[in-house]
Amino acid sequence: MAQHILVVDDERDIVELVRYNLAQAGYRVSAAADGQQAIDMVRRDRPDLVVLDLMLPLMPGTEVARLLRQDEKTRDIPIIMLTARGSEVDRVVGFELGADDYVVKPFSPRELVLRVQAILRREARDDREERIVFEPLVIDLGEHTVRLKGQALTLTATEFKLLYRLARRPGRAFSRDQLLSEVWGYSGDLETRTVDTHMKRLRAKLGEQGAWIETVRGLGYRFRPEGWEAAE
Numbered sequence: 100m101a102q103h104i105l106v107v108d109d110e111r112d113i114v115e116l117v118r119y120n121l122a123q124a125g126y127r128v129s130a131a132a133d134g135q136q137a138i139d140m141v142r143r144d145r146p147d148l149v150v151l152d153l154m155l156p157l158m159p160g161t162e163v164a165r166l167l168r169q170d171e172k173t174r175d176i177p178i179i180m181l182t183a184r185g186s187e188v189d190r191v192v193g194f195e196l197g198a199d200d201y202v203v204k205p206f207s208p209r210e211l212v213l214r215v216q217a218i219l220r221r222e223a224r225d226d227r228e229e230r231i232v233f234e235p236l237v238i239d240l241g242e243h244t245v246r247l248k249g250q251a252l253t254l255t256a257t258e259f260k261l262l263y264r265l266a267r268r269p270g271r272a273f274s275r276d277q278l279l280s281e282v283w284g285y286s287g288d289l290e291t292r293t294v295d296t297h298m299k300r301l302r303a304k305l306g307e308q309g310a311w312i313e314t315v316r317g318l319g320y321r322f323r324p325e326g327w328e329a330a331e
Contacts (some may be wrong), residue, residue, distance in 0.1 A: 101127040102219060105146040107137040107163065108181065109156055113204070117150060117181075120208040121215065134158025138166055141173055148215060153182040153193070164196040168255070175243075175256050177218045181206070197255040200283070201293070217284030221260070231266045233324035236308055238266055247308060257282065258301045261294075265312065265322035274319040294319070 104126045106117050118128045129144070131137035134155045141149070149167070153160035160180065167173045180193040183204040193201050200214050231238040235248040240263060245252045254262070260282050265273065273281075275294045283293065298320060302309030311324045 101125055102147040103127045103129070103144065104148050104150060104215065105129050105131065105137065105140060106150045107131045107134070107155065107160065108150075108152040109133060109154075110152075113152075113181075116208055117211065120212050124212050124216065126215070132156075134160065134163045137163050141167065141176070145173065146176060148177045148179065148219060150179045150181050150211070150215070151198075153180060161193075161196055164193070164198060168197040177256065179211070179214060179218070181211075197257075199255075199257050221282070221284040229267075231263070233266070233269070233311075233327065236266075236305070236311075236324070238263055247305065252304055254301070254304060257297060258304070261297055262301060262305075262322075265320065266324075269322050269324060269327050272315045272318055272321040276319075278319060 104121050106114055106121075106128060107130070108114050108117070109132045114130045114132075118130060121128045129140060129146070131140050135157045137149070137151070137155075138158070140146075151160045151163060155163070160182070164178055164180075167176060167178065174197075177199045178197065179200045179202060180198045181202050181204065182193075199218055202211055202214065229240040231240075237246045239245075243259060245254055245259060245262065261278065264278065264282050278294050298312065302312055305311070308324075311322060313321050313323050315321055
């Protein structure tokens with residue numbers, strides 16, 4: 100069965116352009132013209148991914164994203180923010196709300212399709228059960244949970260994948276381009292600040308253990324938990 104994409108935008112021309120290109124790529128596409136309609140449609144027919152405009156009537160896209168992330172049944176649905184607003188502040192707000200990617204109007208329909216494909220490929224990768232433990236941090240791939248000192252952390256799907264990717268190879272340095280490719284699923288010729296924005300949020304959620312994610316100057320990041328070198 101074709102994967103289902105929900106496009107949420109009040110501009111009919113944009114909707115039809117996105118619908119056509121996604122349908123050509125083999126996806127089943129539905130559309131909502133306002134935020135409340137989008138929430139209702141997601142609850143009736145859960146999509147595999149949402150392309151979400153920020154500027155919507157009745158309910159802004161930021162509120163739609165917040166509601167989707169709060170609901171256990173919809174919190175893992177990937178979201179691509181689609182908006183005419185392209186400032187760094189708006190990107191940060193989008194990522195803080197749990198967006199997986201950010202596309203600024205005017206945009207290339209082909210690029211949007213590629214980003215959709217990349218995110219869905221990433222979601223479909225083999226989820227082998229694996230548990231990574233660096234006390235007091237426990238990452239459980241099978242349960243898709245992260246616990247710190249016994250308390251569950253609320254991470255977005257992308258933050259979880261980012262932490263898991265780093266923690267699987269402690270001490271190894273990953274470039275931003277590598278992380279874009281392996282976590283986000285696309286090449287580094289796109290915006291590498293995406294990685295830095297997510298990393299800042301992830302470190303904050305990890306508290307003191309956020310220092311375990313080290314910046315490698317001029318390259319990217321590595322995961323070096325306390326006491327790891329001695330254990331090695």
